Amino acid sequence: ARAQIGVTGLAVMGRNVARNLARNGFTVAVHNRSPERTRSLVAEHGDEGTFVPGESMADFVASLERPRAVIVMVKAGAPTDAVIDELVPLLEEGDIIVDCGNAHFADTRRREEALRAQGLHFSGTGVSGGEEGALRGPSIMPGGSAESYAKLGPMFEKIAAQVDGVPCCMHVGPDGAGHFVKMVHNGIEYADMQLIAEAYDLLRAGLGAEPAEIAEIFRDWNNGELESFLIEITADVLAHTDAATGRAFVDIVQDRAEQKGTGRWTVQSALDLGIPITGIAEATFARSLSGHVDQREAARRAFPDAGEKWQVADRDAFIEDVRRALLASKIVAYAQGFDHIRAGSEEYDWDIDLGGTATIWRGGCIIRARFLNRIREAYDQQPDLSTLLVAPYFAEAVAAGVPSWRRVVGDATRAGVPTPAFSSSLAYFDALRAERLPAALIQGLRDNFGAHTYQRVDRDGSFHTTWAGDRAESPA
Ligand code: 6PG
Numbered sequence: 001a002r003a004q005i006g007v008t009g010l011a012v013m014g015r016n017v018a019r020n021l022a023r024n025g026f027t028v029a030v031h032n033r034s035p036e037r038t039r040s041l042v043a044e045h046g047d048e049g050t051f052v053p054g055e056s057m058a059d060f061v062a063s064l065e066r067p068r069a070v071i072v073m074v075k076a077g078a079p080t081d082a083v084i085d086e087l088v089p090l091l092e093e094g095d096i097i098v099d100c101g102n103a104h105f106a107d108t109r110r111r112e113e114a115l116r117a118q119g120l121h122f123s124g125t126g127v128s129g130g131e132e133g134a135l136r137g138p139s140i141m142p143g144g145s146a147e148s149y150a151k152l153g154p155m156f157e158k159i160a161a162q163v164d165g166v167p168c169c170m171h172v173g174p175d176g177a178g179h180f181v182k183m184v185h186n187g188i189e190y191a192d193m194q195l196i197a198e199a200y201d202l203l204r205a206g207l208g209a210e211p212a213e214i215a216e217i218f219r220d221w222n223n224g225e226l227e228s229f230l231i232e233i234t235a236d237v238l239a240h241t242d243a244a245t246g247r248a249f250v251d252i253v254q255d256r257a258e259q260k261g262t263g264r265w266t267v268q269s270a271l272d273l274g275i276p277i278t279g280i281a282e283a284t285f286a287r288s289l290s291g292h293v294d295q296r297e298a299a300r301r302a303f304p305d306a307g308e309k310w311q312v313a314d315r316d317a318f319i320e321d322v323r324r325a326l327l328a329s330k331i332v333a334y335a336q337g338f339d340h341i342r343a344g345s346e347e348y349d350w351d352i353d354l355g356g357t358a359t360i361w362r363g364g365c366i367i368r369a370r371f372l373n374r375i376r377e378a379y380d381q382q383p384d385l386s387t388l389l390v391a392p393y394f395a396e397a398v399a400a401g402v403p404s405w406r407r408v409v410g411d412a413t414r415a416g417v418p419t420p421a422f423s424s425s426l427a428y429f430d431a432l433r434a435e436r437l438p439a440a441l442i443q444g445l446r447d448n449f450g451a452h453t454y455q456r457v458d459r460d461g462s463f464h465t466t467w468a469g470d471r472a473e474s475p476a
Contacts, residue, residue: 022049126182143178307416
């Protein structure tokens with residue numbers, strides 16, 4: 001039988017996507033550079049569906065029905081280009097290459113353009129959900145042409161996670177749109193994780209609580225508005241005891257967070273587009289800071305007692321303050337992430353459906369959360385919403401959380417507990433709602449030292465003051 005789709009690159013993610021396709025009744029051609037992996041996949045999981053193993057790339061391609069759809073599941077960057085170069089001479093007009101890795105959207109745009117010129121479709125597809133998701137139902141974010149989606153859509157929508165009967169997959173938009181949305185997903189994932197980490201740190205410092213006790217607090221939070229995969233696994237990780245030492249697992253792990261680059265890409269892109277995604281940026285920088293061991297050591301020695309002693313008077317009230325501050329900060333991070341997607345969509349003409357994006361993140365992906373239903377509703381009700389912060393549900397949650405947010409950030413600051421994401425989210429909120437911003441002074445300074453001109457509140461046009469001379473104002 002001819003295979004309906006192929007997967008090349010059978011490391012964990014590729015293997016699990018291939019198995020997921022086969023389990024859902026699709027005939028899947030499978031290929032790996034070293035054929036042992038192909039053989040072991042078929043030997044171990046051949047009974048899950050119909051696999052067509054290809055020893056060589058040519059055999060693999062020849063086993064596919066037309067138009068051929070080939071999923072490439074190799075490392076982003078040069079390895080992806082190498083596989084594409086190997087595939088292209090074997091393909092024919094109308095065939096589709098799907099890159100399911102975490103590629104940078106700019107690379108995806110470049111590849112799509114080059115392959116389009118050769119009559120091929122290239123679908124840069126974001127896949128989220130880790131190993132388990134790939135096997136049991138990920139969130140899938142395909143970019144590329146409508147024609148390529150006509151072939152891929154029915155398969156991807158079937159293997160994706162389903163929430164209330166709706167697949168966590170939609171055609172995101174042309175060329176780099178899918179990988180762009182996956183990138184922002186990861187940026188939000190960074191912000192979510194940093195906020196959770198700060199909440200844990202606050203509870204630990206404020207209550208003097210042990211990780212296992214904090215795990216219970218997160219477990220409880222997971223029954224309410226904060227319900228999400230990351231909150232759920234936070235409880236799991238915090239409750240875990242290290243077998244070797246009997247200590248809490250979080251206490252035996254080195255406190256240096258690593259990153260593979262998608263958070264950094266998100267921040268870089270937001271800088272280019274002029275979108276203040278401060279929560280994601282703080283989260284990314286917080287990971288970098290954690291890795292600067294020498295500086296941390298030097299500062300720890302120089303300032304051993306820079307904070308005040310922290311004594312929380314009312315345990316339950318404090319926990320509720322942290323929960324509300326976490327929710328409000330999380331709303332800010334998502335509002336910023338969706339602003340970023342809208343700006344990318346406008347810049348690159350992708351016409352991305354924001355409500356649809358929230359819909360396909362409800363299941364399968366790492367940031368899946370109850371809260372995403374509310375984002376979808378917000379965009380359903382008002383597609384041109386200026387910021388998620390002012391949508392009724394979110395405005396109410398933020399307003400209800402403001403006193404808690406201020407108390408938590410204020411207390412943490414006095415105690416010397418770092419809350420970069422909590423406090424910068426609060427600053428973002430206060431800046432957005434401010435009547436006047438000191439940006440006016442910055443404009444004055446720019447005009448003073450560089451004649452960069454300014455605009456007035458009471459008249460149209462641009463103006464310059466001759467600061468070094470008679471201080472007369474003239475239209476610029
Ligand atoms: C996903 C994840 C995944 C990412 C890891 C690690 O959506 O399944 O985002 O794509 O690779 O989360 O990312 P970092 O190493 O940068 O933390």
